[in-house]
Amino acid sequence: MLTEFDTTLPSIRQVQNLIKQTTPVELKLLTGDVLTGKVLWQDPQCISIADENSQYTVWKHAIAYIKPKTT
Amino acid sequence: MLTEFDTTLPSIRQVQNLIKQTTPVELKLLTGDVLTGKVLWQDPQCISIADENSQYTVWKHAIAYIKPKTT
Amino acid sequence: MLTEFDTTLPSIRQVQNLIKQTTPVELKLLTGDVLTGKVLWQDPQCISIADENSQYTVWKHAIAYIKPKTT
Amino acid sequence: MLTEFDTTLPSIRQVQNLIKQTTPVELKLLTGDVLTGKVLWQDPQCISIADENSQYTVWKHAIAYIKPKTT
Amino acid sequence: MLTEFDTTLPSIRQVQNLIKQTTPVELKLLTGDVLTGKVLWQDPQCISIADENSQYTVWKHAIAYIKPKTT
Amino acid sequence: MLTEFDTTLPSIRQVQNLIKQTTPVELKLLTGDVLTGKVLWQDPQCISIADENSQYTVWKHAIAYIKPKTT
Numbered sequence: 001m002l003t004e005f006d007t008t009l010p011s012i013r014q015v016q017n018l019i020k021q022t023t024p025v026e027l028k029l030l031t032g033d034v035l036t037g038k039v040l041w042q043d044p045q046c047i048s049i050a051d052e053n054s055q056y057t058v059w060k061h062a063i064a065y066i067k068p069k070t071t
Numbered sequence: 072m073l074t075e076f077d078t079t080l081p082s083i084r085q086v087q088n089l090i091k092q093t094t095p096v097e098l099k100l101l102t103g104d105v106l107t108g109k110v111l112w113q114d115p116q117c118i119s120i121a122d123e124n125s126q127y128t129v130w131k132h133a134i135a136y137i138k139p140k141t142t
Numbered sequence: 143m144l145t146e147f148d149t150t151l152p153s154i155r156q157v158q159n160l161i162k163q164t165t166p167v168e169l170k171l172l173t174g175d176v177l178t179g180k181v182l183w184q185d186p187q188c189i190s191i192a193d194e195n196s197q198y199t200v201w202k203h204a205i206a207y208i209k210p211k212t213t
Numbered sequence: 214m215l216t217e218f219d220t221t222l223p224s225i226r227q228v229q230n231l232i233k234q235t236t237p238v239e240l241k242l243l244t245g246d247v248l249t250g251k252v253l254w255q256d257p258q259c260i261s262i263a264d265e266n267s268q269y270t271v272w273k274h275a276i277a278y279i280k281p282k283t284t
Numbered sequence: 285m286l287t288e289f290d291t292t293l294p295s296i297r298q299v300q301n302l303i304k305q306t307t308p309v310e311l312k313l314l315t316g317d318v319l320t321g322k323v324l325w326q327d328p329q330c331i332s333i334a335d336e337n338s339q340y341t342v343w344k345h346a347i348a349y350i351k352p353k354t355t
Numbered sequence: 356m357l358t359e360f361d362t363t364l365p366s367i368r369q370v371q372n373l374i375k376q377t378t379p380v381e382l383k384l385l386t387g388d389v390l391t392g393k394v395l396w397q398d399p400q401c402i403s404i405a406d407e408n409s410q411y412t413v414w415k416h417a418i419a420y421i422k423p424k425t426t
Binding site for chain 1: 366
C-alpha cells in the first residue's frame with residue numbers, strides 16, 4: 001500500500017528515537033501477540049524488532065501499538 | 072498508508088479537543104483491548120495515549136472507537 | 143487513509159438521513175461489539191454515535207454494518 | 214477510502230445482477246456473521262442487504278464473501 | 285479501494301494459471317474459513333471460486349492465502 | 356490496493372535476501388496460522404512460500420510478521 005513516510009511526523013520520529021536509544025519495547029499485534037525486544041529499523045511498510053533469539057519483521061498494518069517495556 | 076489529516080474534519084478536531092482538555096478517554100482496539108488514559112498527540116498514522124505507567128503509540132488502523140471515560 | 147466523501151453516494155446519504163431523522167441504530171463493529179444509539183455526525187474517517195451515557199467516535203474501518211434498531 | 218467502482222468489473226457486475234434478479238444471498242462478514250437477504254444497492258463503499266426484519270448497510274471492507282443462498 | 289491489477293505480476297499470473305488449468309484450490313480466509321473449489325475468475329477486487337454446490341465471490345482483502353489443494 | 360514496491364526499502368530487500376539465501380522462515384498470519392518454509396518470490400501484493408507439501412501464495416495484507424525459523 002502507498003505509505004506515508006514523512007520523517008517529521010511524531011509517530012515516525014518516536015520510532016526513530018526508540019531505535020537510537022535502543023529502548024526495550026512491547027509491540028502488540030492484531031493477532032494478540034506481544035513481541036518484546038529492541039527496534040532495529042523501520043521503513044514505510046515494516047518495523048523490525050529483535051530479542052535474544054529472533055529478529056521479527058513486522059508489517060505495520062498488523063501492529064496495534066508500541067510502548068516502552070514496563071520494567 | 073496515505074492518510075488524510077484535514078484538521079477541519081470533526082473527527083480530527085474532536086481528538087484535538089480531547090488533547091487540549093486532557094480528558095480521560097477509553098480507546099477500544101480491534102484486538103479487544105481497551106486502553107484508558109489521556110491523549111498526548113495524534114498524527115495521520117497514530118494516536119498516543121498515556122496512563123500513570125505507560126505511554127502507548129496506537130496505530131489508527133487498529134482503533135475501533137474513542138470515547139470519554141465513563142465516570 | 144484517503145477517504146472518499148462524495149455526499150451523493152447512497153451510503154453517505156443514508157447515514158446523513160439517519161442523522162437528520164435521529165433514528166436509533168445498531169452499529170456492529172469488527173470487534174464484535176454492537177453499539178446502539180443515535181448518529182450525531184459522520185466525516186470521511188469516523189461516525190459518531192451517542193447513547194444516554196456515552197458518545198463514541200467510531201472509525202469507519204472498524205464498522206461491519208449499520209442498521210436501524212429493531213424494536 | 215478511495216474506491217474503485219468500475220461497473221465493467223466482473224465483481225461489480227455480479228452484484229448488480231444479484232440486485233436485478235433479487236436473488237437471495239448469503240453475505241459472510243469478517244466478524245463471522247452471515248447475513249441473508251436480498252441485495253438492495255451497492256456503492257463504492259457499501260452493500261445494502263435486507264431480510265424481512267431489517268436493512269443492513271454493510272461496509273465492503275467487512276465482507277469476506279457473497280454467494281447465492283443455498284436452498 | 286484502488287487496486288493494482290498488473291497482469292504481469294506473479295501473483296496475478298498465478299491465479300490466472302489456476303483458472304486456466306482448473307486446478308482445485310484451497311482459499312484460506314481471514315475469518316478462518318477454508319473454501320475449496322476451482323477459481324472461475326479474478327478482478328482487482330475479488331476472486332470467484334466454485335465447488336459443486338456454490339459459487340463464492342470472495343473479496344481479496346479477506347484472503348489470507350491460496351494454495352493448490354493437497355490430495 | 357496500490358502497493359509500494361520500492362526495491363531499495365529494507366523490508367523489500369530483506370525478503371529478497373531470504374529468497375536468495377533460501378532461508379527457512381516462519382510467516383505468522385493475521386488468522387493466527389504460522390506457515391513455515393522457504394520464500395519463493397514476492398511481488399507488491401503477495402509472498403509465496405513453500406514447504407515439502409504445498410506452495411502458499413500469501414497476501415501481504417494477511418501477514419503479521421516474517422522471521423528466520425528458529426532452529
